[in-house]
Amino acid sequence: xxxxxxxxxxxxxxxxxxxxxxxxxxxxxxxxxxxxxxxxxxxxxxxxxxxxxxxxxxxxxxxxxxxxxxxxxxxxxxxxxxxxxxxxxxxxxxxxxxxxxxxxxxxxxxxxxxxxxxxxxxxxxxxxxxxxxxxxxxxxxxxxxxxxxxxxxxxxxxxxxxxxxxxxxxxxxxxxxxxxxxxxxxxxxxxxxxxxxxxxxxxxxxxxxxxxxxxxxxxxxxxxxxxxxxxxxxxxxxxxxxxxxxxxxxxxxxxxxxx
Amino acid sequence: xxxxxxxxxxxxxxxxxxxxxxxxxxxxxxxxxxxxxxxxxxxxxxxxxxxxxxxxxxxxxxxxxxxxxxxxxxxxxxxxxxxxxxxxxxxxxxxxxxxxxxxxxxxxxxxxxxxxxxxxxxxxxxxxxxxxxxxxxxxxxxxxxxxxxxxxxxxxxxxxxxxxxxxxxxxxxxxxxxxxxxxxxxxxxxxxxxxxxxxxxxxxxxxxxxxxxxxxxxxxxxxxxxxxxxxxxxxxxxxxxxxxxxx
Numbered sequence: 001x002x003x004x005x006x007x008x009x010x011x012x013x014x015x016x017x018x019x020x021x022x023x024x025x026x027x028x029x030x031x032x033x034x035x036x037x038x039x040x041x042x043x044x045x046x047x048x049x050x051x052x053x054x055x056x057x058x059x060x061x062x063x064x065x066x067x068x069x070x071x072x073x074x075x076x077x078x079x080x081x082x083x084x085x086x087x088x089x090x091x092x093x094x095x096x097x098x099x100x101x102x103x104x105x106x107x108x109x110x111x112x113x114x115x116x117x118x119x120x121x122x123x124x125x126x127x128x129x130x131x132x133x134x135x136x137x138x139x140x141x142x143x144x145x146x147x148x149x150x151x152x153x154x155x156x157x158x159x160x161x162x163x164x165x166x167x168x169x170x171x172x173x174x175x176x177x178x179x180x181x182x183x184x185x186x187x188x189x190x191x192x193x194x195x196x197x198x199x200x201x202x203x204x205x206x207x208x209x210x211x212x213x214x215x216x217x218x219x220x221x222x223x224x225x226x227x228x229x230x231x232x233x234x235x236x237x238x239x240x241x242x243x244x245x246x247x248x249x250x251x252x253x254x255x256x257x258x259x
Numbered sequence: 260x261x262x263x264x265x266x267x268x269x270x271x272x273x274x275x276x277x278x279x280x281x282x283x284x285x286x287x288x289x290x291x292x293x294x295x296x297x298x299x300x301x302x303x304x305x306x307x308x309x310x311x312x313x314x315x316x317x318x319x320x321x322x323x324x325x326x327x328x329x330x331x332x333x334x335x336x337x338x339x340x341x342x343x344x345x346x347x348x349x350x351x352x353x354x355x356x357x358x359x360x361x362x363x364x365x366x367x368x369x370x371x372x373x374x375x376x377x378x379x380x381x382x383x384x385x386x387x388x389x390x391x392x393x394x395x396x397x398x399x400x401x402x403x404x405x406x407x408x409x410x411x412x413x414x415x416x417x418x419x420x421x422x423x424x425x426x427x428x429x430x431x432x433x434x435x436x437x438x439x440x441x442x443x444x445x446x447x448x449x450x451x452x453x454x455x456x457x458x459x460x461x462x463x464x465x466x467x468x469x470x471x472x473x474x475x476x477x478x479x480x481x482x483x484x485x486x487x488x489x490x491x492x493x494x495x496x497x498x499x500x501x502x503x504x505x506x
Contacts, residue, residue: 139355159355166397167349212350219310219343220415221335221367227359 015077015133023067024135027234028144030242031136035128037246042124045253047117052256053124059248060127067135077130084122091115138162156226160213168206175202260323262286262419262447268308269471270315278304279315280471286419288322291441291448293458293479296468297493302451305468306421309449310341322418339368342412346423348404352396357388357407360396364415382414383407386440402433406440419447426454455483455496459505467492 023031042056064074095111102112132141142162146155175198186195214222263286271277278301286292294302307313309321314328321340327333342364345351354360361379370378383389386406396404405425412420425441426434434457441448441461452458458465458479465479469492475482482488483502489495496502 142355160353162355163353163396209350212345212347213353215307215312216343216345216351217353217363218312219338219341219345220364220411221338222363223335223367227362227366 013138016137017069017073017134019068019135021067021135023063023131026242027147027238028136028140029147030144030234030238031132032141032144032148034242034245035132038249039125039128041246041249041253043121045256047113047120049253049256051259052253053120055252055256056124056249057127059245059252060124060131063131063245064127067131069131069134074127074130074134077134078123078126081122081126084118088115088119088122091118152226159226164206164209167209168202171205172198172202260288261320262288262290262322263309263449264318264320265305265309266318266320268305268315268317268319270304270308270313278471279308281317282468282471282473284466284473284476286447286449289445289447290464291450291462293462293465294449294451294468295453295455295458295465295482295492295494300468301471302468303423306343306423306449306451309419309421310338310343335368339364339415340418342415342417342420344405344408344412344420344422344425346427348401348408349396351408351411352404355395356392357383357394357396357399358392360407361392361411361414364411368415378414378416382410385413385444386410387436400433402429402436405429405433405437409437409440413444413446417446419449420444422448422450422452424452424454425450426452426457455494456500459483459502467494 038056038059042053045052045056047053064071092107092112092115095108095114098109099106100109100112101107136144139162142155142158145158146152179194179198184191184194186192263284265282265284268279268282269277270279282301282305294305296302304313308315309319311319311326311328311334314326319326319337321337324333324336324340326337352360354363358379361382362375365375365378379392380389383392386409388403388406388410391399391403391407396407399407409420409422422441425437429437438457438461448462450458450462462479464477465482466473467475467482467488474492475488480502482494483496
């Protein structure tokens with residue numbers, strides 16, 4: 001390994017869009033609480049309540065604009081939703097009766113409603129996730145989760161994943177380079193055996209690295225507990241400010257119900 | 260008082276392979292000593308005994324404190340006193356940022372708040388990496404990562420610094436920078452290495468570990484000039500390197 005060697009990107013690093021906005025600067029755990037409560041209300045809203053959903057989308061887009069995120073980028077990142085969209089589109093055709101006719105197609109009515117519901121709610125969820133991941137460092141998200149008393153073990157696993165995903169991806173790239181340098185290019189199922197062996201080798205290497213990391217931790221006095229040095233704090237006024245999001249959602253819900 | 264005193268240390272792995280057959284070694288405070296020897300001589304096994312990760316028969320004493328691996332508090336204090344810098348910095352740096360990693364050791368030994376921050380800043384300053392405190396380890400070069408690995412150990416203010424192959428994989432400039440840093444530290448050093456010129460540069464004294472025992476213990480220069488000894492233990496200088504020409 002030469003000295004100039006640098007690892008690849010940490011997972012999530014490239015999602016963060018650096019801006020100085022109110023939303024970027026909010027304490028991460030409050031963002032998470034606000035996002036979660038907003039989504040909870042949205043998910044519990046019946047899909048037939050279209051005016052409420054229009055309101056939810058308006059709120060989310062307002063937040064995306066307030067965070068100065070490029071709309072194009074936000075929309076591009078929505079491709080992760082495609083599997084859900086396919087599922088939602090299939091539902092009207094796979095559901096049971098009663099059937100109705102739309103534009104010459106016979107579709108299942110409960111299937112259609114369920115499909116619309118999946119589409120609306122998953123889109124909201126994806127947009128909120130994009131909003132959080134673009135305005136918060138992965139590291140800060142983990143700090144936020146720790147602050148919210150998510151079990152330390154889960155946080156630790158995620159923290160190690162964050163640190164070592166780049167190391168292991170690098171290792172995989174080096175193995176790939178070494179393989180290809182000796183004339184191997186995966187062409188079809190016949191080569192799967194090789195690919196499986198690579199996966200096995202990578203697993204064993206990672207396992208051994210885990211053991212070495214553990215030794216290094218013990219050598220520095222590790223006693224089973226990771227230090228949780230809090231780097232963020234929230235004032236009561238911050239709580240008040242973020243509660244605006246779920247309150248707005250409730251408001252939209254109530255208006256939608258009476259329209 | 261001696262920084263390190265190892266007496267009659269013997270150890271066999273659970274599979275029956277005996278790695279150490281009675282090692283005796285003493286280091287005075289402030290001394291820098293190189294451990295030389297061929298692969299498989301038991302160097303790493305010896306290192307892991309010095310802070311009680313492995314425990315065999317015989318005695319290990321660090322600055323007068325005898326290692327007792329059954330006593331948790333004793334073990335913790337020994338681990339604070341013995342700082343090991345492992346060979347692969349990616350094994351040593353497991354936290355998402357440099358600062359959090361350097362905090363790890365002193366945090367485990369009870370430092371908090373301002374005191375913890377000062378200690379971390381001090382340690383990073385020692386290895387000239389303070390400006391990288393908030394970087395992620397994978398954004399650093401290999402040489403920088405090794406220096407941070409050294410800082411994670413210095414932050415515990417150990418009695419003795421143990422370095423496993425400190426110059427491996429470093430380019431010549433990083434290798435020299437690391438040597439300058441080690442020389443600037445006021446600390447006892449035990450350095451395991453295959454890099455004989457590096458041993459000569461940093462450590463006035465060297466021991467050869469072979470077959471699980473110390474077979475030679477004298478000045479590094481004497482060892483490097485003793486052709487018979489060198490051949491016997493598969494030690495080799497880089498082609499063209501003449502220890503006589505180094506003052």
